[in-house]
Amino acid sequence: xRAVENALGITIPENARIIRNIISGIQYVQDxxxxxxxxxxxxxxxxxxxxxxxxxxxxxxxxxxxxxPNSSPVYFKAVQGKVKALVESGQLGIFANxxxxxxxxxxPPEANLMAxxxxxxxxxxxxxxxKMQAFLGAKNPHxxxxxxxxxxxxxxxxxxxxxNAGSLALMLDLAKKAQxxxxxxxxxDLLAVASFYKDWASIGGGVPNYLSYGEFQQDTKSNTTNCxxxxxxxxxxxxxxxxxxxxxxxTEDVAYAWYKYSDDDKKGKHPWDGESTPNYTGPKPPYEFxxxxxxxxxxxxxxxxxxxxxxxxxxxxxxxxASGHKRVKEVVDMVLGxxxxxxxxxFSTLGRTAARGIETLVTAEMLPVWINELAANMKxxxxxxxxGDKWDPxxxxxxxxxxxxxxxxxxxxxxxxxxxDKKVANYQCVVPGGWNSAPRDAKGQRGPFEESLIGTxxxxxxxxxxxxxxxxxxxxxxxxxxxxxxxxxxxLIKVRAK
Amino acid sequence: xxxxxxxESLLRRxxxxxxxxxxxxSMAATLALPTAFSAQIAEALEKKQKPYVVWLELSDCxxxxxxxxxxxxxxIGQLVLDVISLEYxxxxxxxxxxSAEKSLQDVVKNxxxxxxxxxxxxIPLKDGGIYCTVGGRTALEIAKEVCGNAMATLAVGSCASFxxxxxxxxxxTQCVGVKEALPSATVVNLPGCPVNPENVTATxxxxxxxxxxxxLDKNHRPLFAYGKRIHDNCERRPHxxxxxxxxxxxxxGHRLGWCLYEVGCKGPQAYMNCxxxxxxxxxxxxxxxxxxxxACAMPQSWDALGPIYSRLPNVPGAxxxxxxxxxxxxxxxxxxxxxxxxxxxxxxxxxxxxxxx
Numbered sequence: 001x002r003a004v005e006n007a008l009g010i011t012i013p014e015n016a017r018i019i020r021n022i023i024s025g026i027q028y029v030q031d032x033x034x035x036x037x038x039x040x041x042x043x044x045x046x047x048x049x050x051x052x053x054x055x056x057x058x059x060x061x062x063x064x065x066x067x068x069p070n071s072s073p074v075y076f077k078a079v080q081g082k083v084k085a086l087v088e089s090g091q092l093g094i095f096a097n098x099x100x101x102x103x104x105x106x107x108p109p110e111a112n113l114m115a116x117x118x119x120x121x122x123x124x125x126x127x128x129x130x131k132m133q134a135f136l137g138a139k140n141p142h143x144x145x146x147x148x149x150x151x152x153x154x155x156x157x158x159x160x161x162x163x164n165a166g167s168l169a170l171m172l173d174l175a176k177k178a179q180x181x182x183x184x185x186x187x188x189d190l191l192a193v194a195s196f197y198k199d200w201a202s203i204g205g206g207v208p209n210y211l212s213y214g215e216f217q218q219d220t221k222s223n224t225t226n227c228x229x230x231x232x233x234x235x236x237x238x239x240x241x242x243x244x245x246x247x248x249x250x251t252e253d254v255a256y257a258w259y260k261y262s263d264d265d266k267k268g269k270h271p272w273d274g275e276s277t278p279n280y281t282g283p284k285p286p287y288e289f290x291x292x293x294x295x296x297x298x299x300x301x302x303x304x305x306x307x308x309x310x311x312x313x314x315x316x317x318x319x320x321x322a323s324g325h326k327r328v329k330e331v332v333d334m335v336l337g338x339x340x341x342x343x344x345x346x347f348s349t350l351g352r353t354a355a356r357g358i359e360t361l362v363t364a365e366m367l368p369v370w371i372n373e374l375a376a377n378m379k380x381x382x383x384x385x386x387x388g389d390k391w392d393p394x395x396x397x398x399x400x401x402x403x404x405x406x407x408x409x410x411x412x413x414x415x416x417x418x419x420x421d422k423k424v425a426n427y428q429c430v431v432p433g434g435w436n437s438a439p440r441d442a443k444g445q446r447g448p449f450e451e452s453l454i455g456t457x458x459x460x461x462x463x464x465x466x467x468x469x470x471x472x473x474x475x476x477x478x479x480x481x482x483x484x485x486x487x488x489x490x491x492l493i494k495v496r497a498k
Numbered sequence: 499x500x501x502x503x504x505x506e507s508l509l510r511r512x513x514x515x516x517x518x519x520x521x522x523x524s525m526a527a528t529l530a531l532p533t534a535f536s537a538q539i540a541e542a543l544e545k546k547q548k549p550y551v552v553w554l555e556l557s558d559c560x561x562x563x564x565x566x567x568x569x570x571x572x573x574i575g576q577l578v579l580d581v582i583s584l585e586y587x588x589x590x591x592x593x594x595x596x597s598a599e600k601s602l603q604d605v606v607k608n609x610x611x612x613x614x615x616x617x618x619x620x621i622p623l624k625d626g627g628i629y630c631t632v633g634g635r636t637a638l639e640i641a642k643e644v645c646g647n648a649m650a651t652l653a654v655g656s657c658a659s660f661x662x663x664x665x666x667x668x669x670x671t672q673c674v675g676v677k678e679a680l681p682s683a684t685v686v687n688l689p690g691c692p693v694n695p696e697n698v699t700a701t702x703x704x705x706x707x708x709x710x711x712x713x714l715d716k717n718h719r720p721l722f723a724y725g726k727r728i729h730d731n732c733e734r735r736p737h738x739x740x741x742x743x744x745x746x747x748x749x750x751g752h753r754l755g756w757c758l759y760e761v762g763c764k765g766p767q768a769y770m771n772c773x774x775x776x777x778x779x780x781x782x783x784x785x786x787x788x789x790x791x792x793a794c795a796m797p798q799s800w801d802a803l804g805p806i807y808s809r810l811p812n813v814p815g816a817x818x819x820x821x822x823x824x825x826x827x828x829x830x831x832x833x834x835x836x837x838x839x840x841x842x843x844x845x846x847x848x849x850x851x852x853x854x855x
Contacts, residue, residue, distance in 0.1 A: 034567070042592045082579065091548055091583035097601050098592035123575045127568040131781045138787035139777035141564040142692050145789045147747060152789040154753040161755025161788070278670070280628045287634040298629075386747035468594055477560070 003415040003427075004148045006222040007402025013384040014220060016150035018374045019136055021216045021228075022171070023143060024407075025367050026132045029178050031409040032313070032360040033186055035475045037115075037122040040353065043469045044193050045115040046105040047095055050083050053113035061110045065192055068184040070121065079117040099463045106196045115193065118185050129178040132171050132367075136163075150386030155378060168375050175367035182364045190357040191338050194350055201341050204349030204470035206452030207308045207445075210234040210315035211435070213245060213414060215407030216366070223405050228366065229328075229359075231405070232319035233304060237347055239322040247403050247414065250430060252300040255442040256292075258282065259300065266442035268303060271416035271428035272401055299434050301441035310448040311411030311435040312474060314355040318346065327365070331358045349452070352473040393422040408432055410475050433477040449474065548580075549706065550613035552605050553587040554644060556637040557630045557664045557673055558619025561692040562655040563589050569695035570779040582702065585613075588632075599633055606647050614702065615648035617641060620657040620664040621679040624672035638679060650684045650711055651676060654698055656794055659687035659719075666800035677718055686711055687718040689770075691794035696775050697723040717797055719769070728765035728791055731773040734758065744788075752788060762807040763790035770795040 005012065012020075055076040062071035086092060107115070130140045136153050137143020145152040156162035214231030217224050225231045225245070232242035251268030254261055260279035261269065269275065281295045290296045303309065320328035321343075335354055336343060345351055390396065400419040407413070411432030418426040438447035446454075452470050459466070555563065567574050567590075578584045584591075586602040593601060605613050619637075622629040627636030645651040653676040656662035664673040677685040688697050701720060704712045712720035729735065737743070738757040745751065745760060757763070768791055772783040784791050792806045793799040804810070 038567075038590055047592070086579060089548075091550075093578055093583045093585060094587060094591040096585065096591075096593070096604075097597040099597070120575055123567070124573060127570065127573065127779070130568065131778050134778035134781040136787070138782050138784040138789055139692075140568065141561045144784045144792075145787050147789075150747060152747055152787065154748055154788050156753035159753050159755065161786075162753045278629075280625060282628070283634075284626065285628060285631050285634055285636045286639065289634075383753065384748055388746055391747075463597075 001146050001148050002222060002404025002406060003402045003417040004404070004419075005402070006404055007400040007417055007419055008148075008390045008396060010149050010222060010387055010390050011220050012150050012222075012387055014377055014382060015155055015374065015385050016387075017217055017220045018370055018377065019151050019153060019385075020146075022367065022370050022374070023133050023136050024215060025363050025370060026130060026174075026178065028363045028409050029182060029360050029367070030126050030130045030133075032356050033122055033182065034126050035356065035409075036186060036190065036353070037119045039475070040472045041115055041119060041193075042098060043465060043472055044105070044197060045107060045119075046100055046102070046112050047083060047098065047116055048087065048100040049105060049107065049109050049112035050080060050116045051087070051109075053080060053109035055080055055113070058110040058113045061192075062114050065188040066184045068188075070117070076113055076117060079120065080113055082120075083113075083116060099465045102460070102463055102465050104459050104465050107193065108196075111192060111196070115189060118189055121185065122181070125177070125181050129174050129181075132174040132178075135167065135170065147386060149388060149391060150384075153385065155383045155385055157378060163374075163378075168371060171371045172368055175364075175371060178367060179364040182360050187357055187361055190354065191335065194339055194354060197350060198339060198341065200350040200469065201339075201345035201348045203456055203466075204352070204452045204473060205347040206448045207310055208235075208237045208347070209304065209307045209309040210318045211245070211304050211309045211311050211412050212316045212319040213405035213407055213412045215316075215405075216370075223403065229316050229320055229407065230323045230325060232323055233309075234315075234318055234322060235305075235307070239318065239343065242319055242322045245405075247405070247416075249305045250302065250414065251306070252302050252430070253441050254279075254295075254300055256295050256439040257297050257300045258295050268301075268306070268441070271403075271414075271430055272418055272426065274416065274426065274428035276428070297437075297439035299437050299439060299447075301438045301445075301447065302430055302435050303438075303441060303445075306443075308438065308441070308445045308447055308451065309435060310474075311432050312352070312356075313359040313409075313411075314346065314352045315411065316407060317355040317358055327362050328358070331362055349470045349473045356475070396422055410477055411435060431477075436474045437476060449476070548583045549702070550605050550609045551582045551584050551616060551702075552602060552613060552644060552648075553584065553616040553618065554640060555588050556617065556619035556632075556641065556658070557622055557671070558655070558657055560589055560618070562618040562658075563587070565692035566654075566695045566698060568778055569699055571696055571699060577699065581699075582614075595633075602644070606644060610647045611649055613648055614705070615645045615651040616698070617645065617651060617653050617658045617676050618655055620661045620673035620675060622664070622671035622673045623679065624670075629671035641676060641680060645676060645680055645683045645685070648683075650686065650705070651680075652698065652701060653677065653685055653687045653689075653718075654693040656689040656691045656799070659689035659795075660717075660797040662689075662691065663800060665798070684711070685718055686714065686720060688723070689717075689719065689795040689797075690772075694723075694770075694772070694775060694777060697771070715769075719795075723771045724769045724795065726769065726771065728768045728770060728773055728785075728793075731771075732765055732785060733773060734785060747788075755788075758785060758788070758790045760809050761790055762792070762805070762809055764793035764796075764799070764803050764810065765791045766810060767803060768793035768796055768799075 056073040058076040059071055059073040133143055134140045137145050154162040157164050211233050212229065212231055214225055214227035214229060216228035218226045218228060231245045233245055234242060248270060251270055252274060253266060253268040255266045258278060258280045260277050261275055282290055317328055317332060321332050335358055336345065346355065396419065398421060403414055403416045405414050412435060413432055414430050416428045417424060436448045440446055449471060453467060456466050456470060458464050569577060572581055585605045588598065591598060591601065621637045621641055623638065627638045630637040632640060653659045657664050658676050660675045661673045676683065677687065686701060688701060701712060712722055714720055715724060734755060734757045738759055742751060742756040743760040744756050744758050765785065776783040776786065793803050796803065
């Protein structure tokens, strides 16, 4: 959408810009909370450990870190009863075969019980707050109101079929629910859990380069760099300098990916010239192992200025922090202060997980601001949601090229389009999961997942929970194969994380 | 220990009889049954053990997994703790890797023929299936084993049902839906992009309640959810009949909720219960939010129904009401005659001009 808008030189209306910010904003908040509680927490929280907790002590713990109302001994006793009943039923379902009782679990029983209670609360919460996006986008997931040139959700204070005062009230109510939970449950839990795992502030750092395209546009120009969360590139962990982003510096090579380029697999291509011709050279399924000395991945080696680069909340927060973003700086410093660590701790597994929480908090604070911004624009009488001058392909030039930046919850996303004779001649999506799970490139540089695992201590190679902690800290959006290899190069075990 | 019934399990978890009956009543509503049926549903659920369920993700985007997290009747928390025993779901299960595969194998071995398989995503067949492998096995091999040993398979979302966007032309990995990949498997298709989670839970409860799969149409979709045309249940239908159409995004008609037919709505060719149950606990659905339906629940909607914003052919303004109805009649008649509805839709789309004469 932004790629085509960029190619055709379309400026979207102010209302569309604000609606897109609200849709992305609630997506960040809801998605990050799901990630923390439902896709990552069980790497740190032992569900069975909750059975040993004293509900009264759990209540005392919860009340010291937050004034969230669900914190009585009776409440935690009921949650503990649920866990007990599940274990006793013999039907453990999604909790069966976890690494329960693993020595790498460090939380006291009361913290485990508190986290399990919030795991369940977050499940209920997430389906409520995301109704903000479902309202503006028709449904979630897969909102359907995005148009090239604007949005399809009409605005009219005097219609019952459009965004009106009632809609604004609905959204403000959901924004309040979102913000309350993040402030009173997620952030206190994150700090409480992190305080038991500070050793993870020096593990899992990975590659030293961080990219953000910038998001939450503050003006209506296509691919603007004027964003609430700024665009920028940080090289070699140097927070004293933020380089401006140039989309032309993005390349993909396929030296180790199952594709074939028409010229040279080892030479990186810019996505406008991108090719995706499959060339599978791996073993015939079923197989146990991949040969990583040759091509071994369906993901291309995406590079920025030739460098392996991490994307995601950590990159966005680092770029914002280093750019002097006032609120991000305040919250980052608060979190570092509470944990008693310095900024270098951000370059780690724990830093990645903390950055996601920091971003959630600052974004949740903006939701009511953006909703009120929409209200203020409606008050001026501006009902425009779409720029339709280029809707009809007959108005298009014979050839056009565009690119569209977006920061998805998981990181930098850009689509590149080449249009010829009113048709798409080439379209390349370079997605956050691709950046982070990229394989080696022609120069032998490892991708961010790969690099982050180097040096990770493993207590029990048969139960490599430490690997899951680091890989999950990226919020991977794909199943990925993880191979643990001993010094002789023999594979000990394979883990698939999702 | 003895496996307890669903109702016993709910009682033990502190769910009151009253709440349980409320749940059964809402299930009856989703299943389009008279409310008197809620007692029957309750009775059935009280007797059954929690059914074992495994959820596979193949060539997918996890959109249907996300969707099921938004379920409201029951919620995902109730579903995985109280209603079913979800033994395998890559995204939300605690274990990974070998431990996760063990969970899957345990179900296939220990509960053969007694578990429900849910499949999300298409199955790529090209080049021996190398385009989707999990743990070194192809999607097809995994589906053969898991669906072949299941009591029944629910294909959730348009990709598992019919190939979906993964199978759109040129379909580079030769993706197909589960039923096409495994013709002998018992498959219920629950298409939609994403699937509406209430249709998933309703299908599971239907099965538990009546001891049989729901009645299906020729595309293996339950009639309780896909038996009616979107166009016939659409809240904007009166504007269609009155000839009031949105012409441009944000014009007066758009702001007033007029019919989206002229900006490309495929509601006259789509069968699904979106207008009645909507998404996200009744919050909205595409037409309500001002965007055309693109018939995501119909087979091969990406290729067969034309560009999203192109008007269906041969419906020139208010005078075409009879024509649009005729399209619907043709589809219903085709289904009854045992011909795949999508083939007829294709035919009526391309030949519409002649038929209209």
